[in-house]
Amino acid sequence: MLLPSPLQKLINAFERLPGIGPKSASRLAFFMLRAEASIPDDLAEALAGLKDKVAFCQECFNITTAGRQLCEICASPERDASLLCVVEEALDVLALERTDGYAGKYHVLHGVLSPIEGVGPEDLKIQPLLERVARGGVKEIILATNPSMEGDTTALYLQGQLGAYPVRLTRLARGLPVGGDLEYADQNTLLRALAGRQEMD
Numbered sequence: 001m002l003l004p005s006p007l008q009k010l011i012n013a014f015e016r017l018p019g020i021g022p023k024s025a026s027r028l029a030f031f032m033l034r035a036e037a038s039i040p041d042d043l044a045e046a047l048a049g050l051k052d053k054v055a056f057c058q059e060c061f062n063i064t065t066a067g068r069q070l071c072e073i074c075a076s077p078e079r080d081a082s083l084l085c086v087v088e089e090a091l092d093v094l095a096l097e098r099t100d101g102y103a104g105k106y107h108v109l110h111g112v113l114s115p116i117e118g119v120g121p122e123d124l125k126i127q128p129l130l131e132r133v134a135r136g137g138v139k140e141i142i143l144a145t146n147p148s149m150e151g152d153t154t155a156l157y158l159q160g161q162l163g164a165y166p167v168r169l170t171r172l173a174r175g176l177p178v179g180g181d182l183e184y185a186d187q188n189t190l191l192r193a194l195a196g197r198q199e200m201d
């Protein structure tokens with residue numbers, strides 16, 4: 001069946017989103033078609049200019065408001081610059097901030113190493129991390145990638161890369177659900193994982 005092109009275009013756009021297959025894409029598109037106008041209108045408004053209004057911090061690659069060089073955390077003099085927490089995604093920063101138990105700074109990798117998906121070190125914000133550490137002042141780096149196979153592989157790779165610098169390397173304590181995402185862990189579990197972090201050997 002040939003669909004009107006605006007509808008087909010919407011289905012194609014949804015299909016390009018992570019975790020959305022052709023079936024879900026069609027379902028979402030038809031939902032938008034039938035929904036009251038405010039739903040597609042609000043979505044369109046939220047999407048329009050998203051890339052112009054939001055930017056990435058030039059220091060830690062967390063999200064920030066466009067036009068600002070640094071995110072709020074990097075710009076804050078209250079945060080401990082000698083402690084860095086390396087996470088996969090900006091959502092992990094949010095999860096750790098919600099615990100109210102971390103006073104250091106962050107570095108967002110924007111993914112994990114994944115040979116299967118063709119993600120190599122050059123695809124992540126690893127080089128800027130090494131440059132940051134080379135500038136000095138960092139005493140401890142918490143490798144807080146997710147407790148998954150890719151997360152562990154990435155932490156091991158970073159351990160190798162960071163071994164040349166005089167910094168303490170730690171990993172979040174076990175207790176986070178294996179294969180789970182930091183962003184879904186509850187605050188107490190995250191706090192315990194932070195407090196019980198262990199030296200990497």
Ligand SMILES: [Zn+2]
Pocket residue numbers: 057058059060061062070071072073074075
């Ligand atoms: Zn930042």
